Amino acid sequence: MASVERLGYLLKHAHKRLIEFTGPAMAPYGIDGRELAVLTVLAGGEALSQQQAAQRLGIDRTTMVALLDVLEAKGLVGRRTHPEDRRKNVVELTPSGQETLRDATAASNAAEGEFLTRLGTADARRLKDMLGLLLSEDR
Amino acid sequence: MASVERLGYLLKHAHKRLIEFTGPAMAPYGIDGRELAVLTVLAGGEALSQQQAAQRLGIDRTTMVALLDVLEAKGLVGRRTHPEDRRKNVVELTPSGQETLRDATAASNAAEGEFLTRLGTADARRLKDMLGLLLSEDR
DNA sequence: TATTGTTATACTCTATAACTATA
């Protein structure tokens, strides 16, 4: 199918194809890839404000509001006012959110591995490294 | 920024970042990446019907209708009824479409090259090959 | 005045369902 060799096409459709693997794999946990990304960044060490979380994911703060509304309604994250700056919300995973993060990550990784099978382990690693390099901040 | 290591995130944001390079580069020619992909597939040898073109790009036929409406309004493609099956449209590039394809492709490739600079030529090639492999049809 | 979160809104991209005409 890859009759078009343009990088934009390749990236877009690889993403689309990947979701056909990871979507069903994560469905039992009630979240999708975007939500998993939010949970992942929130679990990464320090407690983050909504805006900080949005920045780390490269999305708009208004998009983060909507994403967190859903995750909070599912009981996976909690918002509380920042103790020293009442404008900010500190967002944290609930115990259920931590569990979901763990299980959905495992399911997503397994599906991702299946998607990448034909590359082999070394090239799969290389692909991710190259994409990470293209996204690294100092551009 | 690539604090999230998930493949879906990497693919999505690499695509987003790429567009920041190719978008402005192609703007002088009045088309975007999706439209260039359509022109490219239409220029590839045999004359295609709308549905065939849609299939080669992995998009829906109704999406192709809208895309072609725009390209036709810009004078870049022409539709004519298939001589042996009046249900079908044969879609072809106009002379202006061929010119735009040539120029916009060059501009897009240059921008793509700039985006990929830090990978080096060999890895840039490798990246595209790996993505192409992931998209190849026999899965 | 500037920042954080929020809301309202709008825009882009895409697909599904139903229609028309042809086969």
Place this chain on the structure above:
DNA sequence: TATAGTTATAGAGTATAACAATA
């Protein structure tokens, strides 16, 4: 009956602008 193109429509995802609370 089935297929190609079309239209109407709706949903997902995202951003911009304006507002309230707080700094």
